Amino acid sequence: MSLISEPETHGERTTKLASDQSDSTIWTAPFWRGTGERALKTATQVAVAAITVSTGADLIPAVGVEGINWAGVASVTAVATILSLFTSLGNASFTAGR
16 A cells, blocks of 8 residues: 555645535524624724825825825725625635534
8 A cells, every 4th residue: 555645636625625615604693603704804904904005105194194095905905805705705614613
């Protein structure tokens, strides 16, 4: 008996990953708690980063709130949050803590 197994092909690995995730995983409370937590963390991190970049890394009081490109911050934050949701859906079992 050999301890080294034959490497899986890409198709076998994809089929295995798909079979590991059941369709019902995304309808569980742990999945949505994990998804919400991931999305909130992503939104917060991106908003802080976008505000910092839009002010030119100066201190916010020196620039003033009116100097921040709020539409740009909201746009970048929304896109990052949507991508975070897609990431959660793409790996539902991990997000659900399984």
